[in-house]
Amino acid sequence: MSRATQPDVLRLTLPLSTEEARTLHLGDMALLDGEVTVTAGFVTHERVIAALEKGEELPLDLHGQAVFHMGGSCRQENGKWLPNYVNPTTSTRFDAFMPTIIRRLRLTSVGGKGGMGAECVEAMRETGCVYFSMPGGAAPLLSAGAVERLETGWDDLIEQFRLARYRLESFGPVTVAIDAHGNSMYRNLQQQAAGRLPDILRELEAARSTPKPVRPGDDDAPLS
Amino acid sequence: MAITYQVIRQAAHDLYGWSLKKVPDDTQKALAEAEKNETGEASRKTLQFMQAAARAAETQDRHACSDAGFPTYFVKIGTKLTLDGDIRRAFVDGFADLVETVEPPILKFITHPLTLERSYEGKDMPILSFDVIDGADYMEITCSPKALGSGRWADLKVFSYPKIAEIEAYFMDCVLKAGSQHCPPVIIGMGIGGSFDHAAKMAKLATLRKIGTKHSDPMIAAMEERLLAAVNKTGFGPMGTGGDTTALAVHVDYAHGHGFVPVAVCFNCWINRRTALRIDNDGKVTRLE
Numbered sequence: 063m064s065r066a067t068q069p070d071v072l073r074l075t076l077p078l079s080t081e082e083a084r085t086l087h088l089g090d091m092a093l094l095d096g097e098v099t100v101t102a103g104f105v106t107h108e109r110v111i112a113a114l115e116k117g118e119e120l121p122l123d124l125h126g127q128a129v130f131h132m133g134g135s136c137r138q139e140n141g142k143w144l145p146n147y148v149n150p151t152t153s154t155r156f157d158a159f160m161p162t163i164i165r166r167l168r169l170t171s172v173g174g175k176g177g178m179g180a181e182c183v184e185a186m187r188e189t190g191c192v193y194f195s196m197p198g199g200a201a202p203l204l205s206a207g208a209v210e211r212l213e214t215g216w217d218d219l220i221e222q223f224r225l226a227r228y229r230l231e232s233f234g235p236v237t238v239a240i241d242a243h244g245n246s247m248y249r250n251l252q253q254q255a256a257g258r259l260p261d262i263l264r265e266l267e268a269a270r271s272t273p274k275p276v277r278p279g280d281d282d283a284p285l286s
Numbered sequence: 287m288a289i290t291y292q293v294i295r296q297a298a299h300d301l302y303g304w305s306l307k308k309v310p311d312d313t314q315k316a317l318a319e320a321e322k323n324e325t326g327e328a329s330r331k332t333l334q335f336m337q338a339a340a341r342a343a344e345t346q347d348r349h350a351c352s353d354a355g356f357p358t359y360f361v362k363i364g365t366k367l368t369l370d371g372d373i374r375r376a377f378v379d380g381f382a383d384l385v386e387t388v389e390p391p392i393l394k395f396i397t398h399p400l401t402l403e404r405s406y407e408g409k410d411m412p413i414l415s416f417d418v419i420d421g422a423d424y425m426e427i428t429c430s431p432k433a434l435g436s437g438r439w440a441d442l443k444v445f446s447y448p449k450i451a452e453i454e455a456y457f458m459d460c461v462l463k464a465g466s467q468h469c470p471p472v473i474i475g476m477g478i479g480g481s482f483d484h485a486a487k488m489a490k491l492a493t494l495r496k497i498g499t500k501h502s503d504p505m506i507a508a509m510e511e512r513l514l515a516a517v518n519k520t521g522f523g524p525m526g527t528g529g530d531t532t533a534l535a536v537h538v539d540y541a542h543g544h545g546f547v548p549v550a551v552c553f554n555c556w557i558n559r560r561t562a563l564r565i566d567n568d569g570k571v572t573r574l575e
Contacts, residue, residue, distance in 0.1 A: 089328065104402065133352045135393055146390030149352030152435055152467060175435070175525065176467040197332060197525045198435055198469040199557040200339035202348040220404050222352075222393045235335075237328070239526065248465065248526060255462050255520040262516045266454050269512040 071235055076128040078170040080190035084242045088250075092194070094233040097212070098173070099124055102133035102151045103223030107159040109216065114166050121215025122225050124167045130194075131156065131174030133222040136211045143211035145228070149201040150175040153193070161185040173236060177248035183240055193240035195247070207233030287568040289425055291371025297563055297571060298380025298412070301429035302357050303388055305561040306349045309340035310575060312497040313473075313534065313558040320471060320524075320531040329529025333471075336524065336556055350557045354392040355433035357381050357412035360491070364422025367567045374414065381412050395433070415487065426574070428494060428562040433555070436472060439464035440552035442486055448547050453478060454513065460551040461517050461533075466526025469555035471534045473497065474517065477550040480541030485548035492537035493554040501538060510536050524556070534558075 074082070076096035086092075099122055101107075113120055134148040153160070153174035160178055163169065164185040172178065172186070173194040186193065196204060208228050215225040239247040309317075314337065321333040343350040359377055363369075385392065385406045394404040396411055419426070441460045445452060457476055464472075475495075477488025500507040514536040523529030534556070554560075562574040 091328075133393060135352070135390055137390070147349055147352045151353065152438070154467060155434075175469070177526065195526065197335060197339070198353075199351040199555055200335060201350060201352050202342035202346055203335065203339045205348075220394050223404075237527065247528075251522050251526060251528060252462070252465055255465070255522060258519060258521065259458060259462065262458065262519050263451075263455060265519075266458075266512055266516050267451060269508075269515075270450060270454075 076171060076230065077126055078128070078192070080126075080168075080170055080242075083170045083190045083192045086192050086238045086241055088238055088241050088245050088247050090238040091235045092238070093235055094194070094207070094230050096128075096230055098128040098130050098228055098230055100130045100132045100134060100148065100226045100228055101223060102131060103219060104155060106216065106219060106223050106225060107156050107163070110163055111159055114162070120225070122213065122227055124169070124225075126168050126170055128171040128173065129163070129167075129169055130172070134208070134211070134226060134228070135221060145205055145208045145211060147201045147205045148208045148228070149204060150196045150198055152176040153178050157182060164189055164191055177239055177246060180249070183244055183246045183249070186240060186242055187244035190242045192238050192242050193246075194234075194236035195239035196234065196236045204233070207231060288368035288370035289565050289567060289569060291373070291376045293565055293569050293571065294371075294373060294376035294427075295380040295383065297427055297565060298357075298359065298377045298429075299383045299387075301359070301427060301561045301563060302381060302384045302431060304573075305429050305431055305559040306351075306354055306388070306392070307347055308344050308561070309350055309557050310560050313556070314340050316497045316534040317471070317556065320534060324524075324530050326523055326527065326529030328527040329523040329531060332524040332527045333531065340557070349390065349392075350559075351433065351555075352393070353433040353435065354395055355431035355437070355559070356396055358415070358430050358432055359412055360415045360417070360428040360430070360494070362417045362419050362426040364419045364424050364567075366421060366423040367425060377412050377414055378407075382407065423567040425565045426562060427565070428560065430490075430494060430554075430560050436468040436553045436555040439468045440486075440489070440550070442482070442548060442550040444482065445547045445549060447545060448549070450509075453547075453549050454509070454516075456549055457513060457551055458516060461520060464553060466522040466532070468553045469525065469557075470522055471524055471531045471556050473554040473558055474513075474533050474536045475552050475554075476513075476536070476538045477548075478538065478540040479543040479547050481543065482548045484541055485550040486552075488539040488541060489550035489552045492539045493552060493558075494560055495537045497535045503540075506538050506540060510538050513538070
């Protein structure tokens with residue numbers, strides 16, 4: 063782990079070790095190098111679970127690795143698969159599968175957007191795994207850090223559903239939004255918003271009962 | 287003269303393609319305003335990153351998001367124009383042309399709702415919605431591709447004789463349920479009244495209104511203003527980084543109904559995909575945005 067060119071941004075190489083994952087804290091920002099396995103497929107997650115239950119080998123070795131919820135499209139140039147774009151998808155879609163996948167494969171990092179549920183957070187705490195959040199809808203900038211697609215597995219699936227191993231270089235910045243100690247930025251923000259709601263509703267009530275100041279002639283003003 | 291199948295086919299193709307590579311001007315301006323007012327440092331950085339990504343999409347001719355969503359078109363037909371050819375077919379074919387030619391290619395996002403099978407086409411795809419403009423001899427088409435990230439959090443509830451407080455509390459429930467999942471800062475639309483389906487359509491159309499415009503009814507405009515302030519007090523912030531900017535706008539519309547009051551709430555993510563054009567009866571096409 064080192065500091066990137068910006069002093070407050072870490073430079074991390076994937077896959078992380080469990081020890082490295084445990085040193086990271088909520089809100090840490092990082093640029094990522096190294097290798098990651100990517101998929102955006104619901105069916106892919108079902109298939110990983112089915113394979114684990116049957117004791118079958120996965121087409122790519124995910125043990126101790128980084129798995130990101132991202133969709134991607136690539137083109138072939140001079141024998142290499144170069145990304146047109148990659149972009150995160152919503153991780154909570156896979157909440158039913160991820161606790162098992164994290165525990166069985168001892169993942170050390172997961173990435174995507176929108177975070178993951180409480181059971182995933184608990185699995186990550188047990189195994190020493192962090193969640194990297196990346197902004198959705200910022201494909202042109204994020205894609206610049208996805209250098210090459212190295213290999214894919216389960217090629218019978220459509221492109222964005224395959225398990226795809228990418229090489230990253232200065233990918234991000236990403237933010238540690240769930241740490242390996244059971245802390246989740248998403249849970250914190252939900253609790254904060256729920257705590258603020260009674261006051262917000264009281265303020266809405268007050269705003270409703272306060273008539274807007276009316277100046278003479280306003281009744282005739284054209285409505286915008 | 288008449289508006290032909292071919293002109294509409296080309297329009298359906300162009301609108302969808304443009305929408306993938308440009309964040310609307312009003313939205314970029316709203317992101318810049320939000321950055322000025324944002325007090326959270328991580329949130330401010332996220333807003334800066336978003337603006338840089340929006341500029342890169344436009345100047346480098348790249349997709350803002352990898353999720354191209356599915357095509358929805360809102361079509362307003364002037365009552366004095368003449369149509370020549372199969373109009374619904376023109377949208378189906380225009381979208382197929384886009385899939386065939388767009389660079390870089392888009393992924394398979396059209397999903398069968400029961401088998402979850404993916405493809406580039408499907409039943410009722412693109413989603414089309416028609417309305418008329420009395421006395422006009424032109425047509426206006428708005429395209430707003432819808433992706434999973436923000437689409438998933440829309441909600442609708444039917445009330446009987448609700449108080450405004452109940453409607454606003456329900457709106458806030460929807461906001462809290464979505465949290466930061468829908469790629470904030472979002473544009474939120476709410477449709478109140480009419481029928482079940484009309485409330486949903488009003489909510490969607492409300493998200494398409496330009497940021498900075500107010501509803502013409504002062505009572506609704508005041509509701510938009512206080513709800514926007516309320517959403518931004520929740521503290522989810524841009525992409526869930528905390529901070530002051532969870533929504534760029536709240537747009538509300540209403541319709542008279544009959545005692546039961548459907549209330550629909552939906553969200554557009556920060557890239558707020560929306561393009562529009564006008565086709566005159568002589569076939570002249572003017573891009574509106």
